[in-house]
Amino acid sequence: MKDGLRPARTLRDERVTLAHGGGGRAMRDLVESVFTAAFEPPGMEDQARLTSAALAEPGARLAFTTDSFVVTPVEFPGGDIGKLAVCGTVNDLAVGGARPLWLSAAFIIEEGCEVALLRRIAATMRAEADRAGVRIVTGDTKVVQRGAADRVYVTTSGVGVIPPGREMAAGNVRPGDVALVNGVLGDHGAAILAARGDLALSTDLQSDCASLDRLIEATLAAAPGLRCARDATRGGIASALNEIAEASALSIELDETALPLRPEVKGMCEILGLDPLYLANEGTLVAFVPEDQADAALAAMRALPEGAGAVAIGRAQAGEPGRVTMRTAFGGRRIVDMLVGEQLPRIC
Template structure:
């Protein structure tokens, strides 16, 4: 039976024929998961190599607006989970995708989101192999929420993690900071900002593979999503028991992002990114790592922004352009709700 509806109704979540039609036509036809059983059945030689480990992660996405310059909630849902796998040194393999849909959601919107997910998955070399849909009454959700989980494989010998970070490590980011947060803010419209900004949303699997090949001594990487660079550095410094000093003059920031932040009283160090990561590696491997990052589009703007110091453990300091220093603390309150 063909799907004749233009909007999702509660019947599309009921477990019967309407749900089957929605799933078959909007989701399965595009994702083409293997088999017809509820669970995907998968294997790869990479997982069976001695010393290989399975990486497993999940994220829910509740961004508003659902579509914005540079992507949509589907792009985020794929890139976010791919990146969570990639920063651990895993090669991302398979994703699940679960949709919570508000009654009344436009089916055309769902089709656009699914198309974004399929395109982003193809770019990242991952397959969306299993999924679920639920429908809730009008006013009990916000059009659509997506939760993805991801499975990847970490090859033998790859041991990335904050526990590897050492004083003296170079601290590197792969490009300009805060574009995603600023683009979402601008896209919300109610701030009457007219800036030409797009989200930095990107899958970083290939970039991480290049980084690992160029700098086998790479210690740790983490993507700078909610809470921005500042929160990622604070968490990593605390867990690693080191201090981190970053240099204001080296921070890659677009003038438009700085402008948005000045108008709104925000700090770009806390703005969310969806295609940016921070890497720690031994200082002597930094030039090779930077060259490898810059060889790919998603790392074209890579720069060293600072270094790890012996202590005090957990402290992140910013050296300002005028020679002063200020502590960059963990974000305490709420800067921007529903940024991802």
């Protein structure tokens, strides 16, 4: 028995029924057998009671974020909805300069969902949380009737601590700052599209889903002037850059020849008429650093697996506020606007 928990119950059902959401013995069997057994939360109260020495440091601040995940399919090359949920919430904290500590996890499960699938998702979440150094400390489970959900949806909230003196925000970007990305663009969106099987596409692409907290800490150590970072999820790198340009009241110019794209992603986008700059990423961020710290930041990123492909893709300028442009391979320029609508639904 760990952390004062009772031994996990045995769940004999192979599929979830409405009874598993009724608040009685069936629900307790599901929660304890699948989720509590995997996450080992500290106690079984209605809330997590948390302490950390990091909170006692003068000037430290709490960071809090929440997100929901509805990807289709729920298991895909390179991950599943559980890994996506942990990485997405860890990254939302990390790109703001916080050190992630705790997560909550809430599940909306469709009647008929396979219990074996839930066990795989829970195991993936625990493994990714361990890699990121965070704990899943509380959660919730609901069951809805068949057809009211797509097997399982996951909502995660995260709490982290921002160390004293650390201030990362898009409004800090200055003219001349260099835009860096830690790896290739569009892998997650392209991998999900291929995994759906609707277009008979054959590819070995995998999602780039990864936790980036370690990458941020290493980059800050090498380039303490790091202005801001954004994980390029829905809307892709283009939308993230537009948000930064608007918040900083600067313009940003990209170099098309510097953009890291796999040939498979470029080919898929050409066939389907998609723009890879708007494809979702789940392990890729864009960061702005002062020009004199760019080389050190790139070296720090490239020293880690999740930053091995780091490159500089552009810079901030004192041009038209909020405008993102790209210098094309042919020497022209085009506007890179915010995504209107959505290229692919249920992507993360």
